[in-house]
Amino acid sequence: MSKSEKRALSEEELQELVAASDSGARSPVGSVGLFVAAVALIWAIFQVLLASPVAPYILPGDLINNSRQIHLAFAVFLAAMAYPLFRSSPRDYIPWYDWVLGLGGAFLALYGYFFYAKIVSNGGLADDSDALFALAGLIVLFIAAYRVLGPVMVALAVIFLAYVFFGSSEMVPDQIRWAGASLRKAMSHMWITSEGVFGIALGVSTKFVFLFVLFGALLDKAGAGNYFIKMAFGALGHLRGGPAKAAVVGSAATGLISGSSIANVVTTGTFTIPLMKRVGFSSEKAGAVEVASSVNGQIMPPVMGAAAFLMVEYVGISYVEVITSAFLPAVISYIALVYIVHLEAVKTRMPTIGNKVVSMGRTIGGMFAFFAGFAALCYATQYPVQAIVSLVPNGAGWVLAALLGLVYLALIWLASKSEDLEPDDPNAEVVELPDLAKIYKSGLYYLLPIIVLVYFLMIERKSPGLSAFWATFLLFGILLTQKSLKAFFRGEANAISRLKDGFKDLIDGMIDGSRNMIGIGLATATAGIIVGTVSLTGIGQVMAEFVEFLSGGNLVLMLIFVAILSLILGMGLPTTANYIVVSSLMVSVVVELGAQSGLIVPLIAVHLFVFYFGIMADVTPPVGLASFAAAAVSGGDAIRTGFIAFFYSLRTVALPFVFIFNTDLLLINVTWYQGIIVFVVSTIGILVFTAATMGWFMTKSRIWETVALLAIALALFRPGIFMDQIQAPFDETDPAGFSEALANAEPGSPFRLVISGPDFDTLEMKDVTVRILTPDVDGAEARLDALGIILIPEDGVQRLDEPAFGSEFGETLADFDFYGDEVVSITAVTSPASQLPKELIFIPALLLLGLVGFVQMRRARTHALKGATA
Known part of the structure; x- marks a missing residue:
């Protein structure tokens, strides 16, 4: 083992790392443990009922109206139960002070619910006693956020809260000084009204995010995560650098259902990182590939680390429009990452795993056919549904449910013909590649909840919460019945008794979903303090003036400074809080200063711009949490892993600058055929940019070839910049x-x-x-x-x-x-102005690309001949 390489953590230690980050490192035993699990289960049941179409008939109106307070009360209480306050705190029982903080925090979160009539009688403003209770609530919230999210989020919130109280002090520079606020005014704003802690962010966490996190937890509990990883490894593992390519695709799949880049790193990384090291990747490069692909999962619709739902509220457009705009940049970013891995493997002539015949063309064609077929299936579902609705308008729901049940039974029967998938050991002496022809049938039924989710979101255009409810409801049935049905179809004697196993899996999945939501609930609540400070003090205007001063009014410099500030603000924050903070402070800066410089872009483009740079903080040293998690798996140096991951993520850094100037990439105001052209050209553009930054296309690039490739990428991404030089725009x-x-x-x-x-x-x-x-x-x-x-x-x-x-x-x-x-x-x-189509620029750009490729192919062939004759 080299000096730079540390001991990789064991599986048990890695699971503890994920638990400490995402669900809490404490697991009390005995009756207390059962009580905590019961509270988590009740929270999940409450949230499912709240999202259901029967909520108005089952839940009292005051519970629905005060659901944000109830949501936060559960989060604060479970934080005290599941997350130790100090490093020396016990892990197997709950000390007395955590009971006090948990129960007291739950009461303070519910203060507005208990004393609603009194607050209304005061005109919605806090009196002296309300202000003191609110201040105590903020203190308990900070303690809970500290134990779950770490010191960064709390320090940021405290700084903003201090600005609220002491912004009028002479110690504050004139440029950011404001009148200040009294305790009553500040506490009314932060705790009593819906402007601060109980604002839009916590509302989105309550209405939408919980159901999607629960959906992901249940899908993973059902075995979908392992199925996705095996499918990715079976499809790509035989290629050069195959384990790394499987890591990228597997992380993309798990990123669809995961709201945590750290959990994504550990879940897929424990299998892929050791295999990457076996084929020649260094510990740092193996970790960096996993970091880059896992963090990218946070920009992948439909969840986007819960940011998608917040964008709906902040931007004021539909959920479908948000994920439509976010889809293409995320997909081409993943394509580029696969290409980065391929170039790394080619440059170092890495060996392949297994004895399959390597065919990149067939592999890519097969993957494209699968995803295209899945998309077509989701889209085509509407036609039989419409036919049934027209034939049986009153009983269509029951008919459709019965048909879905029959499809599920057929797919379970198909899965029963194969053995259940078990996680592979990446450290085994002989690594056998999964046979796709045998394993794909074992998990096709996992696609049913995803199809239901996509159908309700994209076709029916239902709310995200209701869509997630129906998909989650289907998962309830799958978890309950999959084991017993498989046993029945296999002719096993214990088919009925397996229902008990299914029930246990369902309960465990619901508890896992609740524990995974603790951090997100507290993050959205704590970030509400920052949002409330911005709305109360107008500090957003100050940030705009600060960036304008730094950039000297230069548009590109302004965007660079906003990107750097978003990166700094996002350090150490989970994805959801990260987005709330950077969007609250930075979006108005881009909009205002951009307008002064003639840059007018849709608001969704600006939100995605700051979001992309905010999540890059998970990659970037010195705080990059995902990089530290990957280094724990690989045994490599965390700082070096972070720097390499940032280099691999350059295409994610470049994309926001592209779509801020060319909104076609966000599929805004483009027809379907224009969308196809944009996808094809953008994919070529990102691959060319990747080749330029990696210094390798067909072979190692010379300086002029790298410059040419960068120019080609610019022409493909922003053809208008060249056409404007030919004709005035x-x-x-x-x-x-x-x-x-x-x-x-x-x-x-x-x-x-x-x-x-x-x-x-x-x-x-x-x-x-x-x-x-x-x-x-x-x-x-x-x-x-x-x-x-x-x-x-x-x-x-x-x-x-x-x-x-x-x-x-x-x-x-x-x-x-x-x-x-x-x-x-x-x-x-x-x-x-009347201008020639900017797409004409693609012709010389592609011709130049062909020239560079031809020159490099000749050079590569010459080197190969020399090597053969040497």
Whole structure:
């Protein structure tokens, strides 16, 4: 063992690592352990009932209305039970002080529920006693968050809370000073109202996130995680660098159902990392591949570490739109990671595992056929469903349930013909590759809950909570019956008695789901303090000014600084809290400063931008938690693992800059055939970029070839930047003629207006670029009224009066002072020019790619001939 290589942790130690991070390291024994498990089970049952369509008929209205308080009460209590407060705290029993903190914290979380009438009588504001209880609640919340999430989240929340109280101090720089708040005002905002702890984030955790985390826990308990890993290893293990490619695909599959990059690393890494080391990857590179692929699981729809549901609330678009926008960047990022692994294997001529005939083309074709077939199946499900609904409108639900049951029975019968899948030993002397032809039948029924989830989300367009409820409800049936049905179909005598095993698996899965939710519940609650501080103090404006000062107004520098700040803010935070923090502080910065620089992009693009860089903190030293977990598995150096993982993640770092300037990558306002073109071209672009950063395409690249590959990638991702050099992208219109241009424009035609005027707070002059769409009404006056724009032509200047109250234009220009000495005016008007299709740039880019490939192939062939004759 080299000096740089440490001892890899044992399986037991690794499970303890995951437990300490995700579900709690304490497991009390005896009646206390049963009590804690019962509380976790009750929490799961409550959340399932809350998400069910019968919730209004089963649960009292006050429980539904105060579900956020109940959700937090369970999380705080179970945190005290499951997570030791100190390193020296006992692991097998619960000390007295944790009982006090747990029960006291649950009571304080439910304070608004118990004293609802009193708070309402005070107009929703805290009196002196309310403020003291709220302060105690915050302290207990901080203690719970510290024991579950670590010190970083708590320190961040305390700093923001201190700013609320002491922001008016002379010790605070003038640039960020504010008036400050009294204890009553601050506690009302943070604990009594829905602006702070009990805000949108905790609401999303209550309504949506719990069901998806429970869904993932139950699916894993059923055996789907092992099935996905075996399928990935069977499909890719025989290729050069196969274990690493299997790690990427397996992590993508488990990332669909996992909300934790650390759990993802350990779950797949305990099998794949030792195999990667056996075929030639160093400990650090093996760990880095697992880190990069596991962290990428957090950007993969449908869960995205719970961020997808928060984006629905923060951005104000549907869940389907969120995951549609997030899908393509996540997929091509994983494709690029597979390519990175392939290049690493080719560069070092790694051996293959097993004796299969290696066929990259057949492997890729088979995988594409599987995923395309699965997507087609999910889409085609709607047609038989519609037919049944039209034939039996009143009993369609029962008919569909019966048919789904028959399909499940058929797939279970098929699975019973194969042996149950057992986890493989990666350290065995002979590693046998799973035979896909034999094992694929053993887990096809695992796809049924996923199909149900996708159907309700994408076809029926039901809420995420209700969709997850029906998918989870199906999983209840699978866990209860799969073992007994398999035993029955195999002719075993103990088929009925296996129902007991299924019931135990279901209970264990529900308890696991609740324990996995403790951290997310506390993270969303604690992050609510930061959100509440932003809304109470307006510090978001201060962050914008800070970034503007650092960047000097340069757009690209501004985005780089926002990316760095998002990375710093995300260090040490779980995915959900990470997204809440970076979006609360950084989104407004990009929107405001971008508008001043002429960058106008959909809000979802900005949220994804900061989210991508926030989760990169899980990779990046010195805090990268996933890198430390991977190093514990591999026995390698954690810091080196983190740096290599960051290098492997360069394509994830580059993608946000791409889609912030080219929203086609987010499939925004593109047709289906344009979407296919975007996918194909973007995939080629990310592979070319990967080849450039790895310094290897067909063979080792020369400097000019690397530069050419980077230029090709830029042309494929942002063809408009080259087309704009050939033809101007915008036609300019005299501001004085804006009314006439608006009257003559086709409905839906976009205009960009540069608005200049004094800032409402500082009175300094500033420029803001706004984008408007021509309303579908006739005449200039009618269109201006529809937009809320009031023009006052004055001495050749197109002056603006304060826009109509409540109009979209009015909200955009709310930061201007319309009543000062300096006027607010339109200083520039542009509209899109008639331009050749930007896709024409793809032709020279692909020709140049062909040239580089041809040159490298000749060089590689020459080197091969020399090696053969040597």
